Amino acid sequence: MPGMSLPARRKRAMFELLAAGSLSRTELVAKTDVRRNTMYGDVTALLSQQLVRESDALAAGVGRPRTPLEIDDQSRHVLGVCFQAGRIEVGRFNLLGRPQGELLIRRTSARYSVRAAAELIARLRNRKTFAVGVAIPGFVDRQQNRVAFSMVFPRLKAVSLDPIREAAGDQPLVMEAESQAVAARWLLTHARAPQQDTLLIYFEDGALGAVFLVHGRPNQGCISGANELGHNRLQVKTRRCYCGGVGCLERICDSRDLSAHGLRGGLARALAAGRVDHPAIQRMVRLLGVGFANAINFTRASHVIIASHLPGSGPLIDRLISASRKQVLPQLRQRVRYDRWPEAHGRSAQSAAYLALTALYFENW
Numbered sequence: 001m002p003g004m005s006l007p008a009r010r011k012r013a014m015f016e017l018l019a020a021g022s023l024s025r026t027e028l029v030a031k032t033d034v035r036r037n038t039m040y041g042d043v044t045a046l047l048s049q050q051l052v053r054e055s056d057a058l059a060a061g062v063g064r065p066r067t068p069l070e071i072d073d074q075s076r077h078v079l080g081v082c083f084q085a086g087r088i089e090v091g092r093f094n095l096l097g098r099p100q101g102e103l104l105i106r107r108t109s110a111r112y113s114v115r116a117a118a119e120l121i122a123r124l125r126n127r128k129t130f131a132v133g134v135a136i137p138g139f140v141d142r143q144q145n146r147v148a149f150s151m152v153f154p155r156l157k158a159v160s161l162d163p164i165r166e167a168a169g170d171q172p173l174v175m176e177a178e179s180q181a182v183a184a185r186w187l188l189t190h191a192r193a194p195q196q197d198t199l200l201i202y203f204e205d206g207a208l209g210a211v212f213l214v215h216g217r218p219n220q221g222c223i224s225g226a227n228e229l230g231h232n233r234l235q236v237k238t239r240r241c242y243c244g245g246v247g248c249l250e251r252i253c254d255s256r257d258l259s260a261h262g263l264r265g266g267l268a269r270a271l272a273a274g275r276v277d278h279p280a281i282q283r284m285v286r287l288l289g290v291g292f293a294n295a296i297n298f299t300r301a302s303h304v305i306i307a308s309h310l311p312g313s314g315p316l317i318d319r320l321i322s323a324s325r326k327q328v329l330p331q332l333r334q335r336v337r338y339d340r341w342p343e344a345h346g347r348s349a350q351s352a353a354y355l356a357l358t359a360l361y362f363e364n365w
């Protein structure tokens with residue numbers, strides 16, 4: 001039962017089942033354009049791996065009753081591993097992304113965090129584990145199996161992820177930037193939606209990530225990470241960024257920079273108290289609006305999602321949407337569809353688990 005990635009055809013069948021909720025074998029054949037015998041063989045394999053199950057048969061008029069298949073949300077699980085500053089969070093989640101049991105949380109210094117994550121994975125992994133997803137804010141160099149650049153390890157260079165690879169054993173391991181975890185979560189919880197070119201922008205206090213999805217898959221580029229938006233720079237004064245620059249969008253939405261413009265108590269507290277019209281936040285909205293509009297003009301995305309995990313971020317997202325809409329090229333303004341996703345809970349083991357689930361549902365993530 002354990003181990004091994006799924007062949008692309010079976011991932012396709014899994015995705016169709018996720019999107020539809022339940023399908024008979026005949027319906028699966030129709031949806032995937034796969035030959036009947038091949039699909040029947042695939043379903044038998046998925047059943048024996050306990051990735052899908054048969055639910056009660058329905059009478060379908062004349063002939064044999066059809067037996068609907070559905071995702072098995074009881075038997076197997078994935079692990080989600082989330083790196084935060086000074087903290088690692090690991091949990092088990094079922095094949096629909098819902099939590100199974102308690103989270104393991106460990107406080108750790110940057111230097112020991114990879115080892116701590118590997119130990120937690122080893123504790124939770126067993127023969128029912130299908131895949132492991134690891135979300136790291138920053139750039140992951142998948143060839144070298146290293147973190148090239150991350151705010152979690154601001155002073156460490158090229159942190160090796162080998163201990164995590166060893167701890168994951170022969171299970172599929174998906175290690176990506178945190179924003180990609182948010183994108184995976186969006187796509188898998190909106191599996192019925194059409195997969196357009198989508199720009200997902202995810203922000204919190206002092207961090208800003210973006211993922212450009214081309215036909216529902218992240219643009220990988222020369223290094224795996226988010227599409228760089230947080231370190232795009234405007235001609236404004238900010239504290240020096242950990243990337244070495246000044247004027248980075250990430251600094252503009254950082255509480256320490258907002259306090260220089262008169263906002264006391266930090267961004268999270270201001271949002272929770274509904275102080276979204278504070279002049280420092282208005283200034284931030286105006287500047288981020290320019291940055292977002294540049295990204296939208298450049299990608300010509302059909303669909304833009306602005307997400308945050310900050311509680312009470314809804315009104316701020318609304319203002320960011322109108323600020324960026326004002327700034328995009330007039331020819332694009334009416335064509336781009338915006339969605340808001342407040343409280344996206346990006347920095348969590350659950351979002352990391354959706355990275356693991358890409359190994360089950362997506363070809364070429």
Ligand SMILES: [Zn+2]
Pocket residue numbers: 230231241242243244245248250
């Ligand atoms: Zn920067």
